[in-house]
Amino acid sequence: MDGKIITVALVGNPNCGKTTVLNQLAHAHEAVGNYPRVTVAPREYKISHGDWTIRLVDLPGIYSLSSKSPEERAGRDFILFKRPDVIVNILDAGNLDRSLFLTTQLIEMELPRVHVLNMADEARRKGIVIDRAALVSMLGGPVVETVATSGEGLATVLDLAIQQAGAAHQHHVSVGYDIHLEQAIERVGTIVKDLHPAELTPRQCRWLAIKLLEGDEEILTREGEHSELIEQVNEERRQFSRHHGEKCEHAMAAGRYGFIRGLLMEARTIPDSVDAGGVAIDDVLLHRLAGLPILLGLMWLMFEATFQLGGVPADWIKSGVDLVSGALRSLLPESMVRDLVLDGVLAGIGGTIVFLPNVVILFFFLALFSETGYLARAAFLLDRVMHLFGLHGKALIPLIMGYGCNVPAIMATRTIESERSRVITAMVTPFMCCSARLPLLMLFAGAFFGAQAGTMVFIMYMLSIVTALGSAVLLSKTILRAKSEPFVMELPPYRLPTLHAVLFHMWENATGFLQKVGSVILVGSIVIWFLQAFPRDVDYSRDYDAARVEAGQIQDEAERADAIGKLALAENGEKLEKSYLGRVGIAVSPLFRPLGFGWKDTVAIMTGVVAKEAVVASYAVLYAEGKESEGLQRAIAASMPPLQAFAFMVFVLLYLPCLSTMGALRREAGGWAWAGLSVVYSLGLAWGLAFIIVAAGGVLP
Amino acid sequence: MGYSEDSGTGNERGMTLADLRPGQKGQVLRLPDEAIGNSLAALGLVRGAVVALGRKAPLGDPRIYSLLGYQLSLREAEARLVGIEIC
Numbered sequence: 001m002d003g004k005i006i007t008v009a010l011v012g013n014p015n016c017g018k019t020t021v022l023n024q025l026a027h028a029h030e031a032v033g034n035y036p037r038v039t040v041a042p043r044e045y046k047i048s049h050g051d052w053t054i055r056l057v058d059l060p061g062i063y064s065l066s067s068k069s070p071e072e073r074a075g076r077d078f079i080l081f082k083r084p085d086v087i088v089n090i091l092d093a094g095n096l097d098r099s100l101f102l103t104t105q106l107i108e109m110e111l112p113r114v115h116v117l118n119m120a121d122e123a124r125r126k127g128i129v130i131d132r133a134a135l136v137s138m139l140g141g142p143v144v145e146t147v148a149t150s151g152e153g154l155a156t157v158l159d160l161a162i163q164q165a166g167a168a169h170q171h172h173v174s175v176g177y178d179i180h181l182e183q184a185i186e187r188v189g190t191i192v193k194d195l196h197p198a199e200l201t202p203r204q205c206r207w208l209a210i211k212l213l214e215g216d217e218e219i220l221t222r223e224g225e226h227s228e229l230i231e232q233v234n235e236e237r238r239q240f241s242r243h244h245g246e247k248c249e250h251a252m253a254a255g256r257y258g259f260i261r262g263l264l265m266e267a268r269t270i271p272d273s274v275d276a277g278g279v280a281i282d283d284v285l286l287h288r289l290a291g292l293p294i295l296l297g298l299m300w301l302m303f304e305a306t307f308q309l310g311g312v313p314a315d316w317i318k319s320g321v322d323l324v325s326g327a328l329r330s331l332l333p334e335s336m337v338r339d340l341v342l343d344g345v346l347a348g349i350g351g352t353i354v355f356l357p358n359v360v361i362l363f364f365f366l367a368l369f370s371e372t373g374y375l376a377r378a379a380f381l382l383d384r385v386m387h388l389f390g391l392h393g394k395a396l397i398p399l400i401m402g403y404g405c406n407v408p409a410i411m412a413t414r415t416i417e418s419e420r421s422r423v424i425t426a427m428v429t430p431f432m433c434c435s436a437r438l439p440l441l442m443l444f445a446g447a448f449f450g451a452q453a454g455t456m457v458f459i460m461y462m463l464s465i466v467t468a469l470g471s472a473v474l475l476s477k478t479i480l481r482a483k484s485e486p487f488v489m490e491l492p493p494y495r496l497p498t499l500h501a502v503l504f505h506m507w508e509n510a511t512g513f514l515q516k517v518g519s520v521i522l523v524g525s526i527v528i529w530f531l532q533a534f535p536r537d538v539d540y541s542r543d544y545d546a547a548r549v550e551a552g553q554i555q556d557e558a559e560r561a562d563a564i565g566k567l568a569l570a571e572n573g574e575k576l577e578k579s580y581l582g583r584v585g586i587a588v589s590p591l592f593r594p595l596g597f598g599w600k601d602t603v604a605i606m607t608g609v610v611a612k613e614a615v616v617a618s619y620a621v622l623y624a625e626g627k628e629s630e631g632l633q634r635a636i637a638a639s640m641p642p643l644q645a646f647a648f649m650v651f652v653l654l655y656l657p658c659l660s661t662m663g664a665l666r667r668e669a670g671g672w673a674w675a676g677l678s679v680v681y682s683l684g685l686a687w688g689l690a691f692i693i694v695a696a697g698g699v700l701p
Numbered sequence: 702m703g704y705s706e707d708s709g710t711g712n713e714r715g716m717t718l719a720d721l722r723p724g725q726k727g728q729v730l731r732l733p734d735e736a737i738g739n740s741l742a743a744l745g746l747v748r749g750a751v752v753a754l755g756r757k758a759p760l761g762d763p764r765i766y767s768l769l770g771y772q773l774s775l776r777e778a779e780a781r782l783v784g785i786e787i788c
Contacts, residue, residue, distance in 0.1 A: 064743035068736060097769040098745050246748060250732045253742035254749065282756070282765075291759045380774050384760035387776070393763075486737050486779045487763055488744065491772040 006165045007055040009078060011106065012090035013099050014061035014417075015373075015492040017118045020148040021090055022058050023504050025158070049158045057084065063098075065105040066216060071417075073218070079109055085165040088157060090116045093123035093130065093145065094493075096264060103139065104175045104256040108207045112164040113141035116157055120145035122495075127271040134267035140173035149498045172203065177255035180244070184236045185209045191229050213237060214249040278373070278494035285377055295381050298374075299400055302365040306358050307404040307435065313357040321350035336536070344529035349522060355407055355660065359513050360506050362401065362408040366415060367505035371497030375415060376489055383487055389469045390476025392421035393487065399425070399468060402432025403461070406657060409434075410664040411509065418485045420476075426669045427678055428471045430657035433464035436612035440652055443616055447637040448645040456646075460653050467654060467685070479677075524659040528610050531581040538578045544571045572621050581606060595651065595690045596644035605651070611658050643697040647690040655686035716787060718766065718780035721754035728752075731784030738782070745769045746783060 012018040026045040043058040059078055060071035079087065089106055091099040096117070106113060117123070117130065135143045142160045146153030177185070189209035193200065200208070211219040212233045223229055240248045264270075285294060325346050332338040369375040375394070383393030394416045401409035409429050416422040433441075441460050445453035547567055554560040576582050577599075585603035592602050600622045608615040623635040640648070657665060657678055666675040721727055729750045732738040745768050746752065755765040755772060763776045 064740075066739060066743070068739065095769070095771050098771055101743060101745070246732065247734060247738065249739055250742050250747065253739075254747035257745060257747050257750070279755075286756060286758070286765075288759050376774070380758055380763060380765070383776070384758060384762050486740070487774065487776045488737070488740055488779065489774045490744075491765060491774055493771075 004051055005053045005055065006085040006162065007057060007082070008086045008088055008161050008165075009057045009059055009082075009084040010088050010090060011059050011075065011079075011102065012061060012118075013063055013092065013102060015490060016061070016090050016092045016099060017148045018058070018061055018090045020498070020501055021088075021116065021118060021146070021154065021157075022056065023501065024148055024151050024154055025056060027504075049155075049162070052162050054158065054161070057082075062102065064102060065109075066214070079106075079111065084111065086161045087111050087113045088116055088161055089113055090118050093117035093120045094126055094128065096130075096268065097260060100260045100263070101253075101256055104259055107140060107173060107175055108203075108210060110170075110172070110201075110203050110207065112167060112170060113139070114157060114160045114164055115139055115141055115143045116153075117143060117145045118148050120153070121147045121150075122493075129269045131267045131269075135263070137171075138173060138263045138267065140171045149501070174206075175256055175259045178251060180240065181213070181248070181251055181255060184213055184240060184248075188212055188229070188233055188236060191226075191232055195223075195226050195229060210252065213240075214252055215247075281494050282377070285374070286381065291381050295378055298369075298378075299397065302362070303400060303404060305365065306362045306401070306408070310358040310361045314354050317354050317356065318350070321346065321354075325350070336533075339533055340526070340529065343533070344526040345522065347525055347529070353514065355405060356510060356514070358405055359408045359411065360510050362412065363506045363509040364502060366397075366412060367502040368497060370415060371495065371501055371505075373492040373494045376491050379489065380491065387487070389472045391425060391469075391472050392416050392418060392485075395421065395425040395472075398429050399432055399465070402429045402434060402468070403464075404435055406430050406432065406434050406661040407513075407664045410661065410668050411513065413668050420480055420485065423669045423674065424472050424475045424480055426665055427475060427674060428468040430661050430665070430678060430682060431464050431468040431471060431654060433461050433653055434612065436658070437653060439613060439616045440608075440619075441649055443619070443633065443636065444645050444649050447633040448642045456649070460649060463650065464653055471681075471685075525610055528581070528607065531584065532576065532579050532607075534580055535578075538575050540571070540574055569621065573623065576603065576618070576621055595647055595687070595694055596640055597648060597651075598639065600639070601648060605655065608652065609656055609659060611660070612652075615652060644694060646697075647693040650693060651686045651690040653686075654689065655683055657682065715784050718752060718754075718775070718783040718785055719777050721752075721766075721785070721787075723754050723756055726751055726753045726788050727785035728788045729783060729785055733782035735782070737779060741779070741783065744773060746773075751788065752785070 010018055010022055022043075022045070026047060045056045045058075047054050047056060057078065059075040062069075062072045062075050064072060065076045065079070066072055078084070087106055089103055091103065103113075103115065115135070123130070130145070132143050132145070141164065144153050144156050144160060146157065148154065176182070185206060186209075189202075189205045192205045192208050192212075193202070196205075208219065208223075212223065212229070213236060215237060220230065220233070237248045240251070244251060246254075285291060287294075325342050328346070329338070329342055332341070366375070369378065375397075378397065379393030381393070382396045386393050386395050395413075397415070398409045398412040401412050406429055409432065410426050413422050413426045413429070416425060437460075438457070441457050442453070445456040449456045544567055548564060551560060551563040551567060554563055577586075582599075582603055585606055586599045589597070589599040589602040592605075597605075600619070603622060604615050604618040607618040619636065620632060623632055636645075657675075662675045662679070665678055666672050669675070715730070716727065718727065718729075729746055729748055729752060732742055732746065732748070750768055752766050752768045755767050757764045761777075763774050764780060766773050766775060766780075
């Protein structure tokens with residue numbers, strides 16, 4: 001070994017407790033560094049154990065090492081090209097029959113391994129007894145029983161990993177196949193050996209031959225220059241499927257499962273009837289009639305808790321930020337820097353961390369659902385409906401969350417494994433009418449539609465989900481077109497989540513949220529602040545200072561305060577009108593003239609980019625009326641006919657995700673291109689629909 | 702890709718996983734040639750494997766199958782691709 005650093009890759013199926021193992025290892029030991037996950041790239045932790053520094057690399061949870069999905073490819077490439085010193089293969093002790101499939105592939109890749117039989121307590125409870133010594137000799141590497149949730153056995157895993165990394169001699173085992181397959185492997189292996197003399201060990205030749213015969217596209221491409229080899233492989237594959245009536249790779253998989261069956265027959269005793277896990281619970285939760293209502297109830301609970309419960313600390317944060325802001329305002333001398341710090345930076349950060357309680361509570365529920373195994377069941381229950389719209393069963397949760405706030409909703413798309421479904425869901429979530437849009441909708445509905453205001457708002461809510469689902473269909477038929485992925489999903493047994501796992505999940509997501517989303521909204525708020533605050537010296541149409549002095553003469557106290565307040569609002573309104581933002585708004589307002597929106601509407605719309613709540617605040621400034629005053633309602637009611645107002649509501653409902661949402665979208669969909677597309681698409685759609693409404697309304701009497 | 706000699710479409714003849722009734726067991730005979738076949742094989746749906754239908758979702762689809770001591774959910778469209786015989 002060079003030095004005292006080794007790289008250990010954690011490999012295992014989804015739901016095998018790999019994350020828990022990782023968290024326990026990373027936290028029970030002194031963590032030297034922590035690099036949060038970036039999309040598909042493996043997550044890495046450095047820990048110290050004795051004199052050793054161990055780089056723990058967490059590979060995505062996978063069932064197989066083919067080159068099909070991005071996760072499988074990432075896992076395989078890491079093992080092939082980064083050559084970790086040791087592989088720690090985490091297995092579900094209660095379900096070795098399937099977990100060992102991945103192991104059969106690792107065996108053939110010939111790296112030192114430590115086999116971890118995790119959730120050993122659960123297996124013991126089921127009455128499963130494992131002959132560890134037998135497993136060791138048949139798997140060709142040490143075997144440890146662990147209970148990751150309690151930390152049992154984990155120190156041994158590290159000891160063994162270090163020991164394996166340093167071991168001079170590996171005990172090799174082979175997975176044996178059907179005689180015809182073995183002969184084909186032998187023939188192809190010989191050609192491989194001749195083509196790469198002295199480069200590859202016999203075992204590496206065998207691995208390559210197996211992969212070629214399995215029709216692994218990546219390996220076939222890599223060996224593409226050796227036409228003789230490729231021809232032989234194709235011929236072997238053809239011959240095999242002709243004689244056996246099944247494809248080579250399927251027979252290989254059957255061979256691996258045969259190997260596992262033989263191995264477990266010797267090394268495991270299992271009671272005759274083992275409960276596959278929670279059939280009784282499923283009888284209730286997946287009940288034909290009660291299943292869906294229970295799911296809706298739980299989602300309602302999650303929604304209420306996220307936004308009602310989360311609203312309380314959110315208010316504290318808001319007042320805390322106001323307090324700091326107020327203190328700084330009185331402490332710092334009046335200057336441009338002060339305005340930048342308070343109205344740009346602090347407003348931006350405050351606007352972001354206000355979402356933190358929502359995000360934390362949401363992820364508490366999501367962690368609970370996924371740790372217990374209910375999330376997979378929810379997807380199972382809803383898949384039929386969501387499939388109609390080109391979405392995965394798991395997509396409904398983010399969409400419903402979107403009614404509260406799009407930011408945590410888009411983060412919730414993380415639970416969808418398939419890249420394509422995840423991107424589609426993230427892209428359509430911003431159409432869900434978040435609570436920040438509600439004040440504006442209520443203002444307009446109240447101003448124009450009086451008694452029908454409630455109905456109008458309800459129509460907007462319906463329109464938002466229709467638009468989201470419609471857009472999902474559109475995306476899945478156009479740019480994200482692909483054969484819809486199959487819905488092949490394991491239903492893990494029900495498990496009691498540990499507090500530690502749930503807290504870790506929350507912590508990781510909360511910090512990720514603050515880092516990534518915070519930076520986007522921060523920059524954006526500074527830009528908008530700049531546009532609003534400059535130029536500094538506005539050429540006012542009247543002398544506000546003189547007017548204030550005059551207003552100060554008014555006898556009646558209430559009247560005087562009112563007049564002074566009105567003056568301040570009017571001054572601010574004029575300042576906004578003449579700021580860069582106002583000028584841009586006036587400049588682009590011709591684009592909105594066909595919809596019947598004036599320049600004030602344009603400016604208000606633009607400020608909504610930072611946060612949708614800002615639209616109402618801008619109206620208050622622009623019309624020089626209080627935010628919740630009747631005056632504002634009256635002023636707006638006088639500004640356009642009801643038809644235009646309806647079009648405007650539709651426009652505001654659908655146009656542009658706010659900055660935080662764009663940040664979340666970039667992070668979850670994986671790139672600015674998606675955020676950009678979302679901007680263009682939603683603007684286009686909002687404009688188009690508003691135009692149709694205005695045009696259609698113009699034709700009708 | 703490329704060999705279609707006798708694989709046929711394979712679905713119109715014989716039973717498939719989609720034909721199982723809740724509680725009924727079948728033994729896998731055939732996997733589809735498409736990429737999905739490999740994923741299913743990796744999950745244990747190989748020739749000879751014994752699979753039982755657990756239950757269907759309230760709206761009829763997808764379904765839960767049990768094999769190798771665990772539960773796997775598939776849509777009817779995928780289940781239809783796996784040829785079986787009742788056992």
